[in-house]
Amino acid sequence: MKTFKKGKLRVWYDEALLSVPPEQCFDVGFWQQQERIVGQASGRGTTWFIQLDNVQGALRHYRRGGLFGKLVRDHYLFCQWDKTRSYQEFQILNHLRNAGVNVPRPIAARAVKKNVCYQADLITEKIPNARDLVTILQENALRDEIYVKIGQEIRKMHDAQVNHTDLNIHNILIDEQEQVWIIDFDKCMIQSDGDWKENNILRLKRSFLKEQLKQSICWNLSSFDCLYRTYSE
Known part of the structure; x- marks a missing residue:
């Protein structure tokens, strides 16, 4: 730098x-x-x-x-x-x-x-040819393999001790190679272990539920369970 x-x-x-x-x-x-x-x-x-x-x-x-x-x-x-x-x-x-x-x-x-x-x-x-989860899920449901990748990426972020204070499905992108990207780290911070990791996950779950009501995204709780199982391994 x-x-x-x-x-x-x-x-x-x-x-x-x-x-x-x-x-x-x-x-x-x-x-x-x-x-x-x-x-x-x-x-x-x-x-x-x-x-x-x-x-x-x-x-x-x-x-x-x-x-x-x-x-x-x-x-x-x-x-x-x-x-x-x-x-x-x-x-x-x-x-x-x-x-x-x-x-x-x-x-x-x-x-x-x-x-x-x-x-x-x-x-x-700018991540080439990437779209956020809201845009994608308005068109089609995602395979469980993608939710596995999302869970893995969030776990890597938390293993690096970064608290993403606004983890929602607008801030998770999928590119054409089905790689998962996390964006928008304004007001985020590096922290020692604590309740914030679980709070990040709960915030993400609320985001899925909110957009399911608001945008009728193709999503259900079993998909989140797949994400969470992978994250917790």
């Missing part, structure tokens, strides 16, 4: 994946001028998909959710650089990849200090 420092700006980046100046890589206008915007997705904010030299990246600006997010959209209280959300997510992704967990490669993270607050951005690798 390289670090770029300039005044109240910090950028942490992987120089093997980022060949443009780090101070420019979070400027959507820069990528538009280079004609490297290849798509976008809308959620809490817009995620821009950009073409880098060898991979596609997903550029995301950190935004608050909930009622507080309506008042303070994208500012966070600054404590120190290594406590910023972008830096911490960058580091957790590196930690998980070193542990052999299928997560996107972190490409660059930025924090900009503004008085007592900061704003943050992150670029991660």
